[in-house]
Amino acid sequence: MxxxxxxxxxxxxxxxxxxxxxxxxxxxxxxxxxxxxxxxxxxxxxxxxxxxxxxxxxxxxxxxxxxxxxxxxxxxxxxxxxxxxxxxxxxxxxxxxxxxxxxxxxxxxxxxxxxxxxxxxxxxxxxxxxxxxxxxxxxxxxxxGHYRDWYGHHHQPPATPGRVGYVGLIRRYKGVEDLLAAFARIDDPAASLRVVGKPSTPELEETIRTLAREDPRMSVRLEFVDDADYAAELASMSLVAMPYRHMHNSGVALAALSVGRPVLMPDNPVNRALAEEVGHRWVHLFTGVVDEHDVSAALAAASTLAPTDRPDLSRRxxxxxxxxxxxxxxxxxxxxxxxx
Structure with missing residues:
Protein backbone atom coordinates (compact mmCIF):
# COMPACT_ATOMS: atom_id res chain seq x y z
CA MET A 1 0.00 0.00 0.00
CA GLY A 145 22.71 -7.54 -8.51
CA HIS A 146 23.34 -11.27 -8.83
CA TYR A 147 21.05 -13.85 -10.47
CA ARG A 148 21.24 -16.62 -7.87
CA ASP A 149 17.58 -16.33 -6.91
CA TRP A 150 16.48 -15.72 -10.49
CA TYR A 151 18.02 -18.90 -11.88
CA GLY A 152 17.94 -20.89 -8.64
CA HIS A 153 14.57 -22.52 -9.33
CA HIS A 154 15.64 -23.71 -12.79
CA HIS A 155 17.37 -27.03 -13.44
CA GLN A 156 21.15 -26.61 -13.49
CA PRO A 157 23.00 -29.68 -14.80
CA PRO A 158 26.58 -30.39 -13.73
CA ALA A 159 29.31 -28.80 -15.81
CA THR A 160 30.46 -30.83 -18.80
CA PRO A 161 34.24 -31.35 -18.38
CA GLY A 162 36.19 -29.41 -20.98
CA ARG A 163 33.21 -27.46 -22.31
CA VAL A 164 33.78 -23.80 -23.18
CA GLY A 165 30.65 -21.84 -23.94
CA TYR A 166 29.19 -18.57 -25.09
CA VAL A 167 25.60 -17.56 -24.27
CA GLY A 168 23.77 -14.38 -25.23
CA LEU A 169 22.92 -12.11 -28.13
CA ILE A 170 25.59 -12.42 -30.81
CA ARG A 171 26.86 -9.16 -32.30
CA ARG A 172 30.02 -8.43 -34.27
CA TYR A 173 31.76 -6.59 -31.43
CA LYS A 174 31.27 -9.59 -29.12
CA GLY A 175 33.92 -11.53 -31.02
CA VAL A 176 32.22 -14.92 -31.20
CA GLU A 177 34.04 -15.63 -34.46
CA ASP A 178 37.32 -14.99 -32.62
CA LEU A 179 36.34 -17.56 -30.00
CA LEU A 180 35.50 -20.16 -32.65
CA ALA A 181 38.81 -19.58 -34.42
CA ALA A 182 40.76 -19.76 -31.16
CA PHE A 183 39.08 -22.96 -30.06
CA ALA A 184 39.76 -24.61 -33.42
CA ARG A 185 43.48 -24.26 -32.69
CA ILE A 186 43.23 -26.13 -29.37
CA ASP A 187 44.57 -29.65 -29.82
CA ASP A 188 42.43 -31.42 -27.23
CA PRO A 189 39.85 -33.99 -28.37
CA ALA A 190 38.20 -33.89 -24.93
CA ALA A 191 37.45 -30.16 -25.18
CA SER A 192 34.23 -28.84 -26.71
CA LEU A 193 32.68 -25.50 -27.59
CA ARG A 194 29.01 -24.55 -27.29
CA VAL A 195 27.58 -21.29 -28.72
CA VAL A 196 24.03 -20.31 -27.77
CA GLY A 197 22.25 -17.12 -28.80
CA LYS A 198 20.61 -15.25 -31.63
CA PRO A 199 22.93 -13.55 -34.16
CA SER A 200 22.11 -9.94 -34.97
CA THR A 201 22.29 -10.47 -38.75
CA PRO A 202 21.82 -13.39 -41.19
CA GLU A 203 25.38 -12.85 -42.42
CA LEU A 204 26.79 -13.26 -38.92
CA GLU A 205 24.72 -16.40 -38.41
CA GLU A 206 26.08 -17.94 -41.59
CA THR A 207 29.65 -17.09 -40.59
CA ILE A 208 29.25 -18.82 -37.25
CA ARG A 209 27.57 -21.88 -38.74
CA THR A 210 30.34 -22.21 -41.34
CA LEU A 211 33.09 -22.03 -38.71
CA ALA A 212 31.31 -24.50 -36.43
CA ARG A 213 30.85 -27.05 -39.21
CA GLU A 214 34.62 -27.27 -39.59
CA ASP A 215 35.14 -28.82 -36.13
CA PRO A 216 32.98 -31.67 -34.75
CA ARG A 217 33.77 -30.55 -31.21
CA MET A 218 31.71 -27.40 -31.78
CA SER A 219 27.92 -27.12 -31.48
CA VAL A 220 25.64 -24.13 -31.92
CA ARG A 221 22.10 -23.17 -30.97
CA LEU A 222 21.51 -19.92 -32.78
CA GLU A 223 18.22 -18.75 -31.35
CA PHE A 224 16.75 -16.87 -28.43
CA VAL A 225 16.42 -19.12 -25.36
CA ASP A 226 14.12 -18.71 -22.36
CA ASP A 227 15.32 -18.44 -18.78
CA ALA A 228 15.13 -22.17 -18.07
CA ASP A 229 17.25 -23.07 -21.10
CA TYR A 230 19.57 -20.12 -20.48
CA ALA A 231 20.32 -21.35 -16.95
CA ALA A 232 20.75 -24.95 -18.12
CA GLU A 233 23.10 -23.98 -20.97
CA LEU A 234 25.24 -21.83 -18.65
CA ALA A 235 25.43 -24.52 -15.99
CA SER A 236 26.48 -27.16 -18.55
CA MET A 237 29.65 -25.18 -19.33
CA SER A 238 32.92 -25.53 -17.43
CA LEU A 239 33.98 -22.06 -18.63
CA VAL A 240 31.82 -19.23 -19.97
CA ALA A 241 33.74 -17.12 -22.48
CA MET A 242 32.98 -13.51 -23.38
CA PRO A 243 35.42 -12.85 -26.26
CA TYR A 244 34.22 -9.24 -26.63
CA ARG A 245 36.42 -6.82 -28.53
CA HIS A 246 35.23 -4.15 -26.09
CA MET A 247 32.89 -4.32 -23.11
CA HIS A 248 31.79 -2.45 -20.02
CA ASN A 249 29.09 -3.99 -17.85
CA SER A 250 28.14 -7.62 -18.47
CA GLY A 251 24.98 -9.26 -17.19
CA VAL A 252 26.17 -12.52 -18.77
CA ALA A 253 29.22 -12.57 -16.52
CA LEU A 254 27.06 -12.19 -13.42
CA ALA A 255 24.64 -14.82 -14.69
CA ALA A 256 27.50 -17.29 -15.17
CA LEU A 257 28.97 -16.52 -11.75
CA SER A 258 25.51 -16.84 -10.21
CA VAL A 259 25.27 -20.46 -11.36
CA GLY A 260 28.83 -21.12 -10.20
CA ARG A 261 30.69 -21.02 -13.51
CA PRO A 262 33.98 -19.15 -14.09
CA VAL A 263 34.28 -16.61 -16.88
CA LEU A 264 36.88 -15.50 -19.44
CA MET A 265 36.67 -11.79 -20.30
CA PRO A 266 38.71 -8.91 -21.73
CA ASP A 267 41.25 -7.32 -19.41
CA ASN A 268 39.93 -3.88 -18.46
CA PRO A 269 39.43 -1.93 -15.21
CA VAL A 270 35.83 -3.11 -14.78
CA ASN A 271 36.70 -6.78 -15.13
CA ARG A 272 39.81 -6.49 -12.97
CA ALA A 273 37.62 -5.01 -10.23
CA LEU A 274 35.20 -7.91 -10.63
CA ALA A 275 38.06 -10.40 -10.28
CA GLU A 276 39.20 -8.69 -7.07
CA GLU A 277 35.65 -8.79 -5.74
CA VAL A 278 34.64 -12.38 -6.45
CA GLY A 279 38.05 -14.08 -6.60
CA HIS A 280 40.63 -14.58 -9.34
CA ARG A 281 39.76 -18.26 -9.65
CA TRP A 282 36.44 -17.12 -11.13
CA VAL A 283 37.42 -14.31 -13.48
CA HIS A 284 40.10 -14.94 -16.10
CA LEU A 285 41.26 -12.09 -18.33
CA PHE A 286 42.76 -11.81 -21.81
CA THR A 287 44.26 -8.90 -23.72
CA GLY A 288 43.66 -7.98 -27.34
CA VAL A 289 41.86 -10.67 -29.33
CA VAL A 290 41.15 -13.91 -27.48
CA ASP A 291 43.39 -16.79 -28.59
CA GLU A 292 43.83 -20.51 -27.94
CA HIS A 293 46.28 -19.92 -25.08
CA ASP A 294 43.76 -17.74 -23.24
CA VAL A 295 41.04 -20.36 -23.61
CA SER A 296 43.25 -23.32 -22.70
CA ALA A 297 44.67 -21.63 -19.59
CA ALA A 298 41.25 -20.56 -18.32
CA LEU A 299 39.77 -23.99 -19.03
CA ALA A 300 42.62 -25.68 -17.13
CA ALA A 301 42.06 -23.36 -14.16
CA ALA A 302 38.33 -24.04 -14.25
CA SER A 303 38.96 -27.77 -13.94
CA THR A 304 40.46 -27.21 -10.46
CA LEU A 305 37.18 -25.88 -9.03
CA ALA A 306 35.10 -28.26 -6.93
CA PRO A 307 31.41 -28.70 -7.84
CA THR A 308 30.43 -27.03 -4.55
CA ASP A 309 32.71 -23.99 -4.98
CA ARG A 310 30.96 -20.65 -5.44
CA PRO A 311 32.22 -17.10 -6.08
CA ASP A 312 31.71 -14.36 -3.49
CA LEU A 313 28.66 -12.35 -4.60
CA SER A 314 27.81 -11.02 -1.15
CA ARG A 315 28.08 -7.39 -2.29
CA ARG A 316 25.37 -7.91 -4.91
Missing part, protein backbone atom coordinates in the same frame (compact mmCIF):
# COMPACT_ATOMS: atom_id res chain seq x y z
CA UNK A 2 1.30 3.45 -0.96
CA UNK A 3 1.98 5.86 1.91
CA UNK A 4 1.48 9.62 1.39
CA UNK A 5 5.14 10.22 2.29
CA UNK A 6 6.50 7.67 -0.20
CA UNK A 7 8.82 8.92 -2.90
CA UNK A 8 7.01 8.26 -6.20
CA UNK A 9 9.36 7.00 -8.93
CA UNK A 10 8.34 6.54 -12.55
CA UNK A 11 10.51 3.93 -14.21
CA UNK A 12 11.22 4.15 -17.95
CA UNK A 13 10.08 0.55 -18.54
CA UNK A 14 6.55 -0.92 -18.63
CA UNK A 15 5.48 -3.77 -16.33
CA UNK A 16 7.98 -6.60 -16.95
CA UNK A 17 6.98 -9.53 -19.17
CA UNK A 18 8.48 -13.05 -19.33
CA UNK A 19 10.92 -11.87 -22.03
CA UNK A 20 12.05 -8.74 -20.15
CA UNK A 21 15.73 -8.38 -19.25
CA UNK A 22 16.12 -10.16 -15.84
CA UNK A 23 17.99 -7.15 -14.43
CA UNK A 24 14.96 -4.96 -15.10
CA UNK A 25 12.53 -7.55 -13.72
CA UNK A 26 14.52 -8.02 -10.52
CA UNK A 27 14.93 -4.26 -10.10
CA UNK A 28 11.18 -3.81 -10.51
CA UNK A 29 10.53 -6.47 -7.89
CA UNK A 30 12.93 -5.03 -5.32
CA UNK A 31 11.75 -1.44 -5.80
CA UNK A 32 8.14 -2.59 -5.41
CA UNK A 33 8.94 -3.91 -1.93
CA UNK A 34 11.27 -1.12 -0.81
CA UNK A 35 9.76 0.79 2.10
CA UNK A 36 9.43 4.51 1.46
CA UNK A 37 9.22 4.18 -2.33
CA UNK A 38 6.18 3.95 -4.60
CA UNK A 39 7.00 2.45 -7.99
CA UNK A 40 5.21 3.40 -11.20
CA UNK A 41 5.81 1.61 -14.50
CA UNK A 42 6.10 3.56 -17.73
CA UNK A 43 3.41 4.47 -20.17
CA UNK A 44 3.15 7.81 -21.94
CA UNK A 45 -0.21 8.37 -20.28
CA UNK A 46 1.43 7.99 -16.86
CA UNK A 47 4.47 10.03 -17.90
CA UNK A 48 2.40 12.94 -19.21
CA UNK A 49 -0.53 13.04 -16.78
CA UNK A 50 0.35 11.45 -13.42
CA UNK A 51 2.31 12.84 -10.48
CA UNK A 52 5.76 11.48 -9.68
CA UNK A 53 8.85 12.77 -7.92
CA UNK A 54 11.61 11.14 -10.00
CA UNK A 55 11.91 9.81 -13.54
CA UNK A 56 14.37 6.88 -13.64
CA UNK A 57 15.64 5.87 -17.06
CA UNK A 58 17.97 3.10 -18.25
CA UNK A 59 18.15 3.21 -22.04
CA UNK A 60 16.50 6.53 -23.02
CA UNK A 61 17.00 5.70 -26.68
CA UNK A 62 14.13 3.22 -26.27
CA UNK A 63 11.81 6.19 -25.77
CA UNK A 64 12.49 7.57 -29.24
CA UNK A 65 12.98 4.50 -31.43
CA UNK A 66 10.59 2.35 -33.43
CA UNK A 67 10.52 -0.23 -36.21
CA UNK A 68 8.37 1.91 -38.55
CA UNK A 69 8.70 5.55 -39.54
CA UNK A 70 5.27 6.51 -38.19
CA UNK A 71 6.09 4.89 -34.85
CA UNK A 72 9.34 6.85 -34.64
CA UNK A 73 7.55 10.12 -35.44
CA UNK A 74 4.96 9.49 -32.73
CA UNK A 75 7.55 8.51 -30.15
CA UNK A 76 9.67 11.55 -30.89
CA UNK A 77 6.67 13.86 -30.46
CA UNK A 78 5.76 12.19 -27.15
CA UNK A 79 9.38 12.40 -26.02
CA UNK A 80 9.35 16.16 -26.65
CA UNK A 81 6.20 16.50 -24.52
CA UNK A 82 7.80 14.42 -21.77
CA UNK A 83 10.95 16.55 -21.77
CA UNK A 84 8.87 19.71 -21.57
CA UNK A 85 6.88 18.32 -18.64
CA UNK A 86 9.98 17.18 -16.76
CA UNK A 87 11.55 20.62 -17.28
CA UNK A 88 8.43 22.60 -16.36
CA UNK A 89 7.71 20.61 -13.20
CA UNK A 90 11.38 20.31 -12.24
CA UNK A 91 11.16 16.53 -12.01
CA UNK A 92 14.72 15.19 -11.72
CA UNK A 93 15.92 12.48 -14.08
CA UNK A 94 18.03 9.68 -12.63
CA UNK A 95 19.92 7.69 -15.25
CA UNK A 96 21.36 4.22 -14.75
CA UNK A 97 24.44 4.07 -16.95
CA UNK A 98 24.47 0.65 -18.64
CA UNK A 99 26.54 1.52 -21.73
CA UNK A 100 29.30 4.05 -22.22
CA UNK A 101 28.15 5.06 -25.71
CA UNK A 102 24.87 5.63 -27.48
CA UNK A 103 23.78 3.29 -30.29
CA UNK A 104 25.57 4.19 -33.52
CA UNK A 105 22.45 4.25 -35.72
CA UNK A 106 20.62 7.16 -34.06
CA UNK A 107 19.49 10.04 -36.23
CA UNK A 108 20.07 13.73 -35.57
CA UNK A 109 16.64 14.25 -34.00
CA UNK A 110 17.12 11.31 -31.66
CA UNK A 111 20.53 12.60 -30.63
CA UNK A 112 18.96 15.98 -29.84
CA UNK A 113 16.26 14.34 -27.71
CA UNK A 114 18.82 12.28 -25.79
CA UNK A 115 20.82 15.45 -25.22
CA UNK A 116 17.66 16.84 -23.61
CA UNK A 117 17.39 13.89 -21.21
CA UNK A 118 21.09 14.32 -20.38
CA UNK A 119 20.57 18.01 -19.53
CA UNK A 120 17.77 17.11 -17.12
CA UNK A 121 19.73 14.32 -15.45
CA UNK A 122 20.30 15.21 -11.81
CA UNK A 123 22.14 12.02 -10.85
CA UNK A 124 23.68 9.01 -12.55
CA UNK A 125 23.79 5.48 -11.20
CA UNK A 126 26.73 3.37 -12.36
CA UNK A 127 26.86 -0.40 -11.97
CA UNK A 128 30.53 -0.73 -11.11
CA UNK A 129 33.04 1.39 -9.19
CA UNK A 130 35.36 2.17 -12.10
CA UNK A 131 32.99 3.67 -14.69
CA UNK A 132 34.63 6.85 -15.91
CA UNK A 133 32.99 10.18 -15.12
CA UNK A 134 31.45 11.47 -18.34
CA UNK A 135 29.41 14.43 -17.10
CA UNK A 136 29.11 16.90 -14.26
CA UNK A 137 26.13 15.06 -12.74
CA UNK A 138 26.73 13.45 -9.33
CA UNK A 139 27.39 9.72 -9.54
CA UNK A 140 26.30 6.90 -7.22
CA UNK A 141 27.58 3.32 -7.56
CA UNK A 142 25.01 0.56 -7.08
CA UNK A 143 26.50 -2.79 -8.03
CA UNK A 144 24.60 -4.93 -10.53
CA UNK A 317 22.32 -8.65 -2.79
CA UNK A 318 19.15 -7.21 -4.33
CA UNK A 319 17.64 -5.95 -1.07
CA UNK A 320 20.73 -3.79 -0.60
CA UNK A 321 20.19 -2.48 -4.12
CA UNK A 322 16.62 -1.46 -3.30
CA UNK A 323 17.71 0.65 -0.33
CA UNK A 324 20.57 2.16 -2.32
CA UNK A 325 18.20 3.20 -5.13
CA UNK A 326 15.87 4.90 -2.66
CA UNK A 327 18.79 6.88 -1.23
CA UNK A 328 19.87 7.88 -4.76
CA UNK A 329 16.36 9.00 -5.73
CA UNK A 330 16.05 11.06 -2.56
CA UNK A 331 19.41 12.69 -3.26
CA UNK A 332 18.28 13.61 -6.78
CA UNK A 333 15.10 15.30 -5.50
CA UNK A 334 17.12 17.17 -2.86
CA UNK A 335 19.58 18.40 -5.47
CA UNK A 336 16.76 19.52 -7.78
CA UNK A 337 15.12 21.35 -4.89
CA UNK A 338 18.30 23.32 -4.25
CA UNK A 339 18.37 24.41 -7.92
CA UNK A 340 14.87 25.88 -7.81
Missing amino acids: THPDDLVVLESFPPPRPTTNPYITQLSQVLSRTSGLALRHFSYRAALTSRYDVFHTHWPENLVGGHHWYGRVARRALAVLLLLRLWALRVPVVRTWHNLERPSDLGRIDQWLLDGFDRLTALRIVLNPVTEQISSSPVVTILH DWDDAGTAHLVAFAAATSREGKRR
